Amino acid sequence: MSRYIPLSIPNFEGNERKYVDDAIDKAWVSTAGSYVTELEKRLAQFLCIDNVSVCQSGTSALHLALVEAGVVPGDIVLVPPLTFIAAVNPVRYQFATPLFIDCDDSLCMDSEKLRRFCQEKCVMENGHLTHNGKIVRALVAVHVFGNMADMETIMEVAGRYNIRVIEDATEALGTRYTKGTYSGKYAGTIGDFGAYSFNGNKIITTGGGGAITAKKPETVDHLRYLSTQAKDDPHFYIHNEVGYNYRMTNLQAALGVAQMEKLTEFIERKHRNFDLYKKLFHGFGLGKLLPYREGTYSNQWFYSLIIDRTKVKAALKEIIAGLQEYGVETRAVWGLINEQLPYMKEECFELEKGPYYGARVLNIPASTQLTEDDIYFAAEKIKAVLEELKE
Numbered sequence: 001m002s003r004y005i006p007l008s009i010p011n012f013e014g015n016e017r018k019y020v021d022d023a024i025d026k027a028w029v030s031t032a033g034s035y036v037t038e039l040e041k042r043l044a045q046f047l048c049i050d051n052v053s054v055c056q057s058g059t060s061a062l063h064l065a066l067v068e069a070g071v072v073p074g075d076i077v078l079v080p081p082l083t084f085i086a087a088v089n090p091v092r093y094q095f096a097t098p099l100f101i102d103c104d105d106s107l108c109m110d111s112e113k114l115r116r117f118c119q120e121k122c123v124m125e126n127g128h129l130t131h132n133g134k135i136v137r138a139l140v141a142v143h144v145f146g147n148m149a150d151m152e153t154i155m156e157v158a159g160r161y162n163i164r165v166i167e168d169a170t171e172a173l174g175t176r177y178t179k180g181t182y183s184g185k186y187a188g189t190i191g192d193f194g195a196y197s198f199n200g201n202k203i204i205t206t207g208g209g210g211a212i213t214a215k216k217p218e219t220v221d222h223l224r225y226l227s228t229q230a231k232d233d234p235h236f237y238i239h240n241e242v243g244y245n246y247r248m249t250n251l252q253a254a255l256g257v258a259q260m261e262k263l264t265e266f267i268e269r270k271h272r273n274f275d276l277y278k279k280l281f282h283g284f285g286l287g288k289l290l291p292y293r294e295g296t297y298s299n300q301w302f303y304s305l306i307i308d309r310t311k312v313k314a315a316l317k318e319i320i321a322g323l324q325e326y327g328v329e330t331r332a333v334w335g336l337i338n339e340q341l342p343y344m345k346e347e348c349f350e351l352e353k354g355p356y357y358g359a360r361v362l363n364i365p366a367s368t369q370l371t372e373d374d375i376y377f378a379a380e381k382i383k384a385v386l387e388e389l390k391e
């Protein structure tokens with residue numbers, strides 16, 4: 001059989017089966033169940049925080065964050081153009097308006113452009129930053145591919161202009177600062193809210209699932225309440241707010257607890273694999289690996305090869321198809337969100353790096369199961385295809 005290297009697949013080498021079987025044996029499969037609270041406990045421990053609430057998806061975590069941040073119809077929420085669209089859709093669930101701020105060379109929000117947008121395009125009115133009369137209520141900072149956004153500047157700017165910071169850490173569970181103001185702090189625990197995802201291709205998975213945290217533990221309690229239909233009395237069905245059916249199930253959480261036991265090891269494997277890729281692409285003229293931010297320890301969830309467009313002009317589609325024939329699955333970075341049909345008419349601020357990287361970033365195989373041999377194979381084929389397509 002010919003060899004095939006997938007881009008990113010889940011890894012169930014641990015206690016997954018045992019815990020899921022246990023949940024089934026005990027017939028605790030719904031949202032009440034000991035694995036749900038156990039997963040919350042382990043996440044909080046890992047992230048060095050007091051309170052985390054698990055939910056059905058990263059998207060639902062982001063939606064809850066926007067609700068709790070007080071985003072109401074007509075508000076503006078600052079969002080990135082180059083990421084997975086789930087980071088932006090919940091803004092529309094609240095009937096608010098997304099406004100796109102460019103990314104920097106880490107693919108995360110450009111903090112200096114954020115500062116300039118606030119300074120030059122907005123005014124303070126009654127304690128709120130406004131743009132064309134609309135309140136800029138919140139921003140969504142995505143830690144793209146496990147790379148930490150520049151939280152130092154983002155927090156400073158957001159503080160000055162009274163903007164709530166929602167960290168989309170769906171791709172960055174385990175990424176943390178090792179230097180500076182936030183040394184020791186994990187992605188998702190710095191802003192007002194942090195959202196995580198356990199979708200099938202994330203660093204750990206529960207099939208589908210997510211988690212949310214907030215600065216104050218009481219806020220997380222309220223988020224948990226909102227995620228369980230805002231039930232105020234379990235026996236008499238009293239509900240004093242509009243809630244959601246966003247709680248994680250015990251079956252998902254059973255998987256999650258087993259995955260948490262492997263998280264540190266998964267991150268170490270991602271590092272080992274990235275280091276080998278780095279060695280193999282060293283001195284290669286047609287593409288470079290995107291580094292992770294200095295002063296951080298990234299979970300290195302996904303690897304990005306930046307194609308040199310002065311030498312390789314072929315579309316990403318062509319490169320991906322070429323590699324597919326060699327048995328190596330790769331992926332183009334996302335299509336720009338501001339160019340998608342539902343968002344084409346929204347305002348953008350100085351988009352330049354977003355489109356630049358959008359046309360150049362190729363994601364290469366990054367599963368935790370990859371062997372050294374797989375990586376040699378993948379790197380060799382990637383180089384070969386780029387050489388073939390060189391002008």
Ligand SMILES: *Cc1c(COP(=O)(O)O)cnc(C)c1O
Binds near residue numbers: 083087199210
């Ligand atoms: C995966 C992802 C999400 C959404 O998570 P789901 O659990 O799939 O809902 C949101 N934002 C980004 C950047 C993601 O990569």
